[in-house]
Amino acid sequence: MAKIFHQPIRMCATCRQRIIQNELLRLQCVDGSLQHFVGSGRSFYICKNCIEDENKVIKTLMRQCKSGDRDRFTNKLKEIIADDRKS
Template sequence: MENGKHIKIRMCVACRKRDRQDNLYRLQCKNGELVSFSGRGRSFYVCRECINSKKFINYISKLCNLTKNEAKEKLFHFPFYIKEKEFI
């Protein structure tokens, strides 16, 4: 605990590594699109190391009903390639 506060631990969907919540990206699939978490619906966490991993691409392709190539394309255009951690 830091200063008496509880540290929130979450798990990456790709590598299953547990880490602090503020070190992970929180995303969701909405209407077949990969978006940052809006506050409603189900979401998932992914760590920086797994963003380009095969496991994560397979995960989002199943979750968002996309082909693997479409999933790679969506990831390539996602904001964390431009400004890391600002979208959360």
């Protein structure tokens, strides 16, 4: 059980809670388009509670991506959630 203390803690960009990295999704925006973090560039974390709360998370995405294309984010978000459930 002591293992948990060695897990990196990151802040959810939506609710600002500090949570172990395993419980967060790491995302990034490239040219205004949302995707899973691919290893370089600026990224942010969304916790698994917030990712289910579309209205909340879309606001965060619009801020992080500096884009107002809500429909595009909604679709991409669904893909990301589906991917996450597979793994």
